[in-house]
Amino acid sequence: AKPIIIGRRDIVERGIEDLGLRLAIGENIELVDPQDDPRYAEYAREYHAATARVGVSPVLAREVMRTNTTAIGAMMVKRGEADALICGAVGQYKAHLDHLMSIIGKADGVRDVSALSLLILKQGTYFICDTHVSPDPTAVEVAEMVRLAAAEVRRFGISPKVALLSHSNFGSRDTESALKMREATAILHREAPDLEVEGEMHADAAVDASIRERVFPESNLSGNANLLVMPSLDSANIAYNLMKVTGDGLSVGPMLIGMAKPVHIMTQAVTTRGVVNMTAYAVVDAQDR
16 A cells, blocks of 8 residues: 555654654655645535535535545546545544545445444454444345445455344344344345345354254254344444454454545544554455446
8 A cells, every 4th residue: 555644744654753754755655735736726616516415515615625635536536536435533424424435435336335343352253233323224225234344254265154133033023123123134135145144143153053943943044143233323332342342353444335436434433553553444445436
């Protein structure tokens, strides 16, 4: 990866000096200084053209392109001046997502984007979605999320084994969320018959095949699930953060799936190693496209 840093030159240079880094602007890193970049006027015009009908005035567009590094980076990716973007170490996830959606947008044919998070634990490797975007996806959106997430799991060289999780276990409850996950499972069985997917089920039945075989031996899922799909943003985010801290493993992500370009939003809790991991993922994402 060839890093492009977006920030004021004096602040970046001071940071390099204070941290004792072997970095030289113009040699092994490229700097985009929002206060002194000849493309600024073009960025502002293009940003205003994309957002004029959502209340962004020309004055506000110029301000954003002077001050918001995520919006600047997204504009660079859109224009082909950068191949991928990672952001989010500072600021709120939704604020970054709003800028990316207004500039980059969803991939063709995608209903909704979602966030896929990876945890590598002693007990195994687990992908969890949607951990950061959709508060309460519909059954159709859950099915789409699974198809997109399964493609990402394959990119890691892993065959996806998908479990749609719920407080209901194979029809034991008929609550709204249980029915949603049951319908999503039916959609996937019908529209993606080659995908190994089952639900709705308890989490223990998902990650322990022996439990699932006792409860529902007719399951379409063999072995332990590695892609865990939650019925809501609450459940996915809570489960992910609990497993991340108590499981003492390596986390990668969240990976933003369904976008038109390779752009990904980290969280404020990300470590240096997490930034490196997401950079590697963003490079592969860009190469695959």
